[in-house]
Amino acid sequence: MKCFECGSRMKTARENFRYGSSGLPVTLVGVDVSRCAACGEFEVAIPRIEELHRAIAMEVIRKRARLTAKEVRYLRKYLGWLSTEFARHMGVSVGAVSRWENGRDKMGAVADRLLRLMVAHGPPDSDYSLDELTEIVEKDAAPLKLGMRVDREGWQKAA
Ligand SMILES: [Zn+2]
Missing domain, CATH: 2.20.25 (N-terminal domain of TfIIb)
Incomplete structure (x- = not known):
């Protein structure tokens, strides 16, 4: 060579x-x-660099200690998100993301778990797109009223 x-x-x-x-x-x-x-x-x-990146991400989300600033950044990039997109999915400001990633603020326990779950179950290929997280509005909680019906494909929301 x-x-x-x-x-x-x-x-x-x-x-x-x-x-x-x-x-x-x-x-x-x-x-x-x-x-x-x-x-x-x-x-x-x-070799197989995407598989490598996934394997690293899976090890990171399995660690027992809180995520470090660099790990947060790695996982955000692994998910393929810009800081602005990450902020929208987490429901925080871009400034909060930047403080997590430069180590000025520690990510809270709930955000830490949410990020790990998104890595474990995304990038989304299931029926629940992570984009739906960005559509949650900050209103008072209201109960979800649902009709559910069963057919050969299983239980589904009734139209
Ligand atoms: Zn040379």
Whole structure:
């Protein structure tokens, strides 16, 4: 493999690679890293990267301690949201999101759990789109009156 910076030959070896661009202290164990001795350029081969990002996210939401600022940012990006979208889904201001992500404020226990649940069950491919969260309005609670009927497909809301 040739260095794309200087054209010299790169040497490939298995390394434990610190995955800094994740923003988290994650090390990829035994991945192929090609290095150029001439200019110092390197290239890391990360197979199945989407699966990796999901696996990291799943580990993060399983940790027992509260989420750190960097973990909040990682999970928000994993969900594919801009800060503004994240704020809308969580029902907070953009300023609150930025304070969570720069560590000036700790995320509360309820928000912490909500974020973990959204990661566990999203990005949405079920009948309940997370977009519906943004449609919740800050009115007084009112009971949901429902008619439910059963057919071959199971229980459903009656029209
Ligand atoms: Zn080079």
